[in-house]
Each structure stands twice: as C-alpha cells, then as structure tokens.
Amino acid sequence: MPIVVGVKFDNTPKVYWFSAGEFEYTEGCRVIVETARGVEIGTVKTMPKEVEESKIVSPLKDVLRIATKDDLDRQKEYDEKRPEAIRIASEKISARGLKMKVVDAQYTIDGAKLVLYFTAESRVDFRELVKDLASAFRTRIELRQIGSRDECRMIGGLAPCGRACCCSAGLDFSKVNIKMAKNQNLSLNPAKISGMCGRLMCCLSYENAHYAETNKLMPKMGSKVKVTTEESSFTGTVVGINQIKMTVNVKNEIKDGSFEIKEYPLESVTKLDSSSAADDLVVSKAEAAELGGMED
Numbered sequence: 001m002p003i004v005v006g007v008k009f010d011n012t013p014k015v016y017w018f019s020a021g022e023f024e025y026t027e028g029c030r031v032i033v034e035t036a037r038g039v040e041i042g043t044v045k046t047m048p049k050e051v052e053e054s055k056i057v058s059p060l061k062d063v064l065r066i067a068t069k070d071d072l073d074r075q076k077e078y079d080e081k082r083p084e085a086i087r088i089a090s091e092k093i094s095a096r097g098l099k100m101k102v103v104d105a106q107y108t109i110d111g112a113k114l115v116l117y118f119t120a121e122s123r124v125d126f127r128e129l130v131k132d133l134a135s136a137f138r139t140r141i142e143l144r145q146i147g148s149r150d151e152c153r154m155i156g157g158l159a160p161c162g163r164a165c166c167c168s169a170g171l172d173f174s175k176v177n178i179k180m181a182k183n184q185n186l187s188l189n190p191a192k193i194s195g196m197c198g199r200l201m202c203c204l205s206y207e208n209a210h211y212a213e214t215n216k217l218m219p220k221m222g223s224k225v226k227v228t229t230e231e232s233s234f235t236g237t238v239v240g241i242n243q244i245k246m247t248v249n250v251k252n253e254i255k256d257g258s259f260e261i262k263e264y265p266l267e268s269v270t271k272l273d274s275s276s277a278a279d280d281l282v283v284s285k286a287e288a289a290e291l292g293g294m295e296d
Contacts, residue, residue: 004019004060005019006046006047013153013169017057023066025048030042041071075109081105082104092132103117114137117146118145124145152165157196159195161203176204178200186204211243215276216276220277220279222239225237225250225272227250229268237250239251239261248269250269
C-alpha cells in the first residue's frame with residue numbers, strides 16, 4: 001500500500017492525500033504540492049501512513065518539498081494582496097456590467113496563476129473579463145463559480161446556534177434535504193432551518209441517523225396504541241412523540257367522558273398496527289416546491 005500524508009488547504013475542511021516521499025514531517029508543518037489549481041501550499045494534518053489504494057483518488061501526486069522560509073514569506077505576501085485583488089476584480093466586473101460577485105482571490109505559491117472565486121445566479125460569459133483581469137494582474141487568471149455553501153465556508157461566521165458555521169469549522173457533511181428536517185419534527189419555516197448561506201443547515205445531517213432510526217420505533221401520529229403502566233392498562237391515541245426523551249404523548253378518554261393527555265416512556269407503549277412515525281415523513285409536492293431551492 002502507498003504511504004501518504006494528509007494535507008489541508010485554506011478555505012476547505014477536506015484533507016487530501018499526497019505521496020509522502022522521503023521527507024521528514026511534523027504535524028502542522030507546511031508543504032508545497034501540485035494540485036489541479038497549480039502549485040499550492042498546504043498544512044499537514046495527517047502524518048505519513050499506509051492507505052489502501054481504493055481510498056485514493058488517482059493519480060496520487062507527490063509532495064514537492066517542505067515549505068521553506070522563502071515560501072512562507074511569499075505566501076504571506078500573496079495573502080496580503082488578496083483584498084486588493086478582490087477590489088480590482090470587482091471593479092472590472094462592474095465595468096462590464098456582469099451579475100457576479102467575487103468571494104475570494106488566491107495566488108498559487110509560484111505566482112503563476114490567480115484564482116478568483118465568484119458567485120452568480122446563472123452562467124456568466126466572462127471571456128472578455130478574463131482579458132481585462134489578465135491585463136490588470138499580469139498573470140494567468142482562472143475564474144471559478146462556487147455555490148452559496150462554498151461562499152459561506154470561505155467567509156465563515158457564526159451560525160444561529162452561536163457556534164462557528166459547520167462548513168467553515170472543518171466539518172464535512174453529506175448533502176442535506178428537507179426530509180431530514182421532517183425527521184426531526186422541525187418547522188419547515190425557511191427562517192428556522194436555513195443557515196448563513198440560505199440553504200438547509202448542515203447540522204441537520206449530524207443527528208439525522210438517530211432520528212431516522214428512532215422514528216421507526218415510534219408509533220405513528222393519530223394511531224391507536226396500548227399503554228401499560230403499574231397502575232393500569234388502556235388503549236389511547238398518539239398525539240405527540242419526543243425522539244430525544246424517547247416518550248409518547250397519548251390521549252385517553254377517562255370515566256367522566258373527558259380526555260387527558262399524558263407522556264409515557266416508549267417501552268410502556270405498544271403499537272397495535274405495523275405503522276410507525278417514519279410513515280409520516282413524506283415530503284409533499286407543495287413542500288418540495290416551496291423549499292426545494294434550499295437543498296443541495
């Protein structure tokens with residue numbers, strides 16, 4: 001098996017594998033590698049180890065060298081130029097009247113290319129813009145359109161929970177969809193379930209597995225169940241569930257003809273049919289049409 005080292009780049013939570021070679025690494029050291037964007041500087045997050053070839057995206061590229069002081073000084077110089085590069089690029093875009101917004105600018109470590117990341121609601125014809133930018137920066141220009149989640153990851157910020165946005169904090173989740181919100185009994189109000197990027201919050205996928213499995217155990221809303229306690233046993237109707245506390249709210253008719261609703265542990269409740277709370281989690285066409293734009 002090949003010996004690889006895990007390298008992380010700025011503005012992305014993902015760690016990429018590179019052939020370790022014969023270099024001596026320390027965790028957190030900076031290295032120079034070649035990527036699809038050009039020659040870049042990254043940070044070692046995983047020390048050299050053997051990895052199965054099936055887990056590696058081919059072709060596996062080599063670490064070119066451990067970053068020197070000159071490399072680090074050059075990278076610092078390029079980082080200081082980023083705000084100015086964004087300003088100039090934004091001015092060129094405005095002059096062309098293009099509907100796009102520059103999010104970030106990154107020079108490759110050798111200065112051979114400037115990559116500009118931008119957002120736009122649709123495809124943009126920027127062929128003439130590239131000529132303007134190449135003339136202004138006197139280097140090779142690459143424009144990359146990114147989505148709103150990537151923009152949030154690059155810029156960062158505080159999420160509604162008060163913590164750093166999951167995407168910028170190094171967490172990497174799978175795609176998020178509306179059904180995850182329904183799994184967790186959340187209101188399908190865009191203001192309640194959307195993150196800084198305007199899309200469904202990444203953290204919906206973090207606990208989704210628990211809710212999905214628990215809903216299979218929980219009785220369906222409105223179904224009849226048998227409740228057995230130390231004092232009595234009766235049949236009632238499910239009016240609520242709590243997947244965290246693992247409890248069921250059951251409505252029961254008492255002797256005077258009135259009703260009472262009490263919370264019971266799931267183990268005290270027996271379903272009288274094969275239905276479950278998971279059966280209620282169908283996303284309607286109206287909900288999909290209204291909130292579909294928030295999904296990945």
